[in-house]
Amino acid sequence: MTGPRPSDAAAMVLNELGGKISAAIRRMSNNTVPDETVLKQMLSEIARALLEADVNVRAVQQLRGNVLSAVDISSLGAGVNKVKLIQKAVFDELCRMLDAGHKAVPLKRGHGSNVVMFVGLQGNGKTTTCAKYAYHYSRKGWKTCLVCADTFRAGAFDQLKQNATKAKIPFYGSYTETDPVAIATAGVERFRAEGYDLIVVDTSGRHKQEVALFEEMEQMTSAVKPTDIVFVMDSSIGQAAHDQAAAFRSRVDVGSVIITKLDGHAKGGGALSAVAATRSPITFIGTGEHIDEFEPFVAERFVGRLLGMGDVSGLMTTMKDAGLANNADMVKRLTGGVFTLRDMNEQFEGIARMGPLDKVMGMIPGLSSMLPEGAVGNGSEGAKRIQAFGYIMDAMTDEELDNPKVVWCTSRIRRVARGSGRHVAEVEALLVEYRRFAKMVQSVGSMSKKGGMGGLGGMGGMGGPHMTRDMQAKMQQAMDPAMLRQMGGAGNMQEMLKKMMGSGGMPNLLG
Numbered sequence: 001m002t003g004p005r006p007s008d009a010a011a012m013v014l015n016e017l018g019g020k021i022s023a024a025i026r027r028m029s030n031n032t033v034p035d036e037t038v039l040k041q042m043l044s045e046i047a048r049a050l051l052e053a054d055v056n057v058r059a060v061q062q063l064r065g066n067v068l069s070a071v072d073i074s075s076l077g078a079g080v081n082k083v084k085l086i087q088k089a090v091f092d093e094l095c096r097m098l099d100a101g102h103k104a105v106p107l108k109r110g111h112g113s114n115v116v117m118f119v120g121l122q123g124n125g126k127t128t129t130c131a132k133y134a135y136h137y138s139r140k141g142w143k144t145c146l147v148c149a150d151t152f153r154a155g156a157f158d159q160l161k162q163n164a165t166k167a168k169i170p171f172y173g174s175y176t177e178t179d180p181v182a183i184a185t186a187g188v189e190r191f192r193a194e195g196y197d198l199i200v201v202d203t204s205g206r207h208k209q210e211v212a213l214f215e216e217m218e219q220m221t222s223a224v225k226p227t228d229i230v231f232v233m234d235s236s237i238g239q240a241a242h243d244q245a246a247a248f249r250s251r252v253d254v255g256s257v258i259i260t261k262l263d264g265h266a267k268g269g270g271a272l273s274a275v276a277a278t279r280s281p282i283t284f285i286g287t288g289e290h291i292d293e294f295e296p297f298v299a300e301r302f303v304g305r306l307l308g309m310g311d312v313s314g315l316m317t318t319m320k321d322a323g324l325a326n327n328a329d330m331v332k333r334l335t336g337g338v339f340t341l342r343d344m345n346e347q348f349e350g351i352a353r354m355g356p357l358d359k360v361m362g363m364i365p366g367l368s369s370m371l372p373e374g375a376v377g378n379g380s381e382g383a384k385r386i387q388a389f390g391y392i393m394d395a396m397t398d399e400e401l402d403n404p405k406v407v408w409c410t411s412r413i414r415r416v417a418r419g420s421g422r423h424v425a426e427v428e429a430l431l432v433e434y435r436r437f438a439k440m441v442q443s444v445g446s447m448s449k450k451g452g453m454g455g456l457g458g459m460g461g462m463g464g465p466h467m468t469r470d471m472q473a474k475m476q477q478a479m480d481p482a483m484l485r486q487m488g489g490a491g492n493m494q495e496m497l498k499k500m501m502g503s504g505g506m507p508n509l510l511g
């Protein structure tokens with residue numbers, strides 16, 4: 001494969017499109033001083049990739065024209081970094097293509113219940129997406145619930161009930177009531193009275209846009225007075241999404257769109273850009289059948305990952321949602337240079353809470369393009385290794401977790417291996433990994449004490465201008481060189497650490 005390895009579940013989009021676009025950019029960058037021919041060649045390759053992903057011809061032409069006028073290559077002086085300029089112009093244009101030009105209706109917590117009504121055609125993934133959406137907010141600590149007002153499809157209530165139960169989200173529905181408006185009204189009233197932050201209402205779908213569907217949606221809207229109406233769409237229809245989104249918008253007050261099944265269709269890029277062209281903001285994308293295969297959609301982040309540039313701010317949000325960031329206690333210990341096995345265990349548990357490992361890895365700059373295929377996916381060697389480390393640490397005593405030095409003796413290693421059902425070699429591998437982390441934390445802590453980094457605040461500047469060559473060198477020495485390479489080199493790592501530390505997190509993903 002030529003492009004970045006698609007490390008998150010939006011495999012097809014990244015695989016087909018991202019791979020080709022970044023390969024075109026890479027080929028262009030091989031020319032230290034690209035001229036107009038090289039630029040046009042790159043744009044033709046990108047255009048071909050976009051058309052293959054079913055992006056509208058006019059949108060592609062516009063991208064081409066805009067890049068050419070943003071980079072007037074013949075008028076650029078010799079001192080200008082043309083490659084960087086071209087890369088930036090392509091990035092900006094791809095972002096513009098996916099940007100609806102305005103934001104979706106924001107949900108507010110603490111001002112009564114937000115009622116969000118889901119609409120869409122049958123089979124597009126509406127019921128599944130309702131559960132994913134509710135789960136997303138419940139992980140952020142919102143009091144969330146689900147109402148099933150889909151009386152059209154037999155089995156819809158059972159499906160929602162099953163998803164809700166799995167995600168531990170309260171739900172409301174009826175096997176006997178046939179009027180969807182009556183169910184929605186009763187469910188919303190009940191959950192509003194109980195002070196829920198977010199009430200997600202699943203409505204009926206139809207096989208095609210028809211009068212009955214729109215009438216039901218209108219009645220439902222006047223009954224539950226939604227804060228937002230979310231239109232759920234399957235990405236497999238590609239640029240035909242434009243007309244479908246426009247038709248729904250003309251009949252109902254759609255405030256945001258969620259595109260599903262981006263994991264399975266090469267036309268995903270076409271669907272995303274077509275919906276953005278209707279000025280409907282895309283808020284989330286569905287990237288698989290599971291409840292956590294769902295992610296917020298932000299054009300810049302998406303394009304960044306598409307081109308294998310990572311998504312540091314997305315990573316931060318995911319870490320915060322998983323309760324990994326803002327662990328003041330741990331940050332304090334770390335700035336003092338202390339890192340125990342208990343800290344490491346907490347980090348691994350946190351990683352598990354962040355969702356599928358491949359999704360998380362895709363957010364780390366440079367990592368996706370450098371790991372071999374399957375290295376971090378669910379059930380991959382990487383994921384299994386982290387899971388095994390978790391079992392091993394679960395078999396340790398409190399003393400061992402807090403004072404890892406004591407584990408370094410044959411009898412204890414053997415006991416831990418037996419207790420966790422793992423091999424002695426795996427316990428030793430964990431201890432080696434732990435040592436590497438601890439060494440890194442120690443050197444950072446000692447720099448912090450010397451005043452170079454100024455305690456916690458200084459930690460925030462660790463990757464920033466305060467990071468001296470000496471600090472960088474020490475961190476690089478402490479890290480496994482292969483790992484450093486995987487992270488896109490010291491520069492990328494620095495940027496990531498800066499952002500992580502800046503919001504109270506820690507470099508917990510390195511393992």
Ligand SMILES: Nc1nc2c(ncn2[C@@H]2O[C@H](COP(=O)(O)OP(=O)(O)OP(=O)(O)O)[C@@H](O)[C@H]2O)c(=O)[nH]1
Pocket residue numbers: 120121122123124125126127128129150153156159204205206260261262263264285286287288289
């Ligand atoms: N691969 C993949 N499958 C998805 C995704 N979202 C939903 N699905 C699957 O799509 C199928 C249809 O999803 P539903 O949630 O039942 O569709 P629906 O739109 O609610 O259908 P109605 O309730 O009949 O309107 C199910 O098999 C889901 O598991 C996704 O993002 N990726």
